[in-house]
Amino acid sequence: MPKIASLLAWMVAVPLWSQLIVHQPLDGPLAVSGELAELRNHHFHSGIDLRTGGVTGKPVYAVADGWVRRIVIRPDGYGWALYIDHPNGFTTVYGHLESFSDEIWQFTESEARRRGSYRLDLYPPKGMLSVDAGTVIGISGNSGASGGPHLHFEVRDQASEEILDPSAHGLAIPVDPSHPKLWALSDGRWRPAGDSVSVASWYDLAVTLPEQDFDVHVTDSLRAQWSLNRWSFDVQRGADAGLALGLHQQQGVRGFLIHPTPTQPAPGWRHHLDFPRASGRYAVAIHSGSARVWNGVVRVKEFEDRVPQPAATLRDGAVTLHVPARAFAWKQNMTLSAEGRSIRVTPDVAAIKPVHYDWVPHGIHDSLWDKTYLAVRDGRGSAKIPGIRTSDGAIRYTSKTCGSAEIRIDTEGPSCRFIRRTPSGSVLLQVNDELDVEVVRAQINGQWCWAYLDAKTNTLAVHVGEEIGTLYVQVQDELGNLTTFTTNL
Ligand SMILES: [Zn+2]
Structure with a gap:
């Protein structure tokens, strides 16, 4: 009984038709640079990209009362992102931020230190980081896989995580003048x-x-x-x-x-x-x-009946291509040709499900089996996929890309170069590798410190504050090749 009573009280207090957004996420009139449901490669754009005047550093506001449910920091994707839950069943998402508010950052940094990790996906206890409508939760930026400074903003249904249209929930954006x-x-x-x-x-x-x-x-x-x-x-x-x-x-x-x-x-x-x-x-x-x-x-002129792609296996020399059923929009007449470490797959079409390239290497030392990757290029872009040993003596590369590919061997760690020290207390390093890089450790005078690697600029920002002394950084690529970098500040 008490449960039902409180549920009824909640339904009366918060009618389902209440408007979610009572404070806009940015100051001034909002301008849009990316529409909801815009078709991108492999996905629909799940939010609205709001312009920040081509610069970073604008305050970002919570659009309604709520609490921070999730904090994500990653070198790609939404970069620095906050997920705020609201009591009326919605979640709002703020992506590509440059930084978080002091309170949110304190929690984030202490968790990063405790976990020894620079890639974070945190769920603070409910109520710990509560916000009001209009609270500054962070500063707009260009972190993660953004094409320039902007705020990526989303509204989701909290229970189902479904994407909703923010303009139907109070986001004050102008009507799109372009036409289908x-x-x-x-x-x-x-x-x-x-x-x-x-x-x-x-x-x-x-x-x-x-x-x-x-x-x-x-x-x-x-x-x-x-x-x-x-x-x-x-x-x-x-x-x-x-x-x-x-x-x-x-x-x-x-x-x-x-x-x-x-x-x-x-x-x-x-x-x-x-x-x-x-x-x-x-x-x-x-x-x-x-x-x-x-x-x-x-x-x-004609009706063309297209059928789903059946499962298929193609082999040429030391390479086998496994195509799962329904891997493409419709059945393709695939061909595979492999010569040494060069592979060609036609036609060059987008795979909906990943295909597997299995390679049985000959003449390379066993110690190099864990040091190979597939560099693949198609009409839409390129990808580099580290190989994984299979139980039957092959190396497997799993990819959504068909086109030209080459198997390469990488035994070298990322290169690391000092760029400069910033007035805000960061040391910037240029970190490059053929593959994705992970920050393993950053220390100033033996003390752990925060570091963020931006995958699109290959810039590592190590937060050292006012400290002088020895900076020690370890970075590692996807194949486990490690580089240790030290410098005196
Ligand atoms: Zn976006």
Whole structure:
């Protein structure tokens, strides 16, 4: 009984329709540099990027009363990030920060010291770090995988962790003036669609979307409907299954195929019905909300039935490629050629599920088996994947990238070079390696000190304060190659 009574009291006190955001996260009018649900490689953008005037150092405010539930510091991703829980069932997320408020930082640093770790994912006890609406929780920055100074801001459903639209919860951003656009592939080129288009199949039409809502009617009946104002992280891979890869490669814009691919999950954000299977001319209407995006005639030459990728194994020389079922948006005719340590996989398509490259090395000493990595490059970027020994005498590289690859051996630790000492009490070092780097230890005169490595600039900032004496730093790459760096300050 007491439980029910308190639940009722809570429901009365905090109506579900109460607005979440009562204080904006930044001063001044907000400006947007990245939209919600924007299509990125391998995911939808899960928040809104707010401009900070091209600089770091702006105060960042808690948008409502709550408590800090999670603190993350990592060299990539959101960099320095705070997750604040609010009593009405929402979480807000603040990413790419430069620093935290004193109170939050005190807790963070003592935990880092206690754990001896520079990569943190902390869950402070509830109520320990409580904040009010308008409390400065940190300073905006450019940490992690950001393309420039900004604040990444998110609203989530606390219970399900689903992503919600911040503008529907009180974030005061201007309405996006850009419009969704229809693109069509003809004669091998993706172009903006005119009033009528002629395509080989329904797979040759894609839309670029600034909005989260979108639907397609063919001859007055609904065929596809999309709504991204709430989604969960496990449907992210749907982003790659629907990506019009050629459009991205040719025009540099990310658009979605209007026709479903066989591997797209059927999550709440997208519904499909069958498209007409006969060739012919069709009246097509595309809307976003109540606005018309495109209205015209599509001539489809054929209906192309695409099927999911079956599991496949390809072998050439010492390399075996394992492709799991449904690894691609639809079935691909894969080829593998390997010559020595060079590998080529075609076609160059985005994998939704990782593929495995197994290599049986000949003529390299056993001590080097744990020192190899796969350098892989495709039409979207590159990746370096450390090898792992398998039980049947091979080295395995697990990657979402197909294209050209090369197996390399790395036995050297990262290079480490002094840059300068900053007025704010940090020593900056340039740390470079072929692979990702982890900070193992930083000490000033034998005392532990905080250090942050920014993966995109390869800059290590060691916080030494006013101290003078011996700085000692150890950094290590993903294959365990270690470098010790000392200098006298
Ligand atoms: Zn962002």
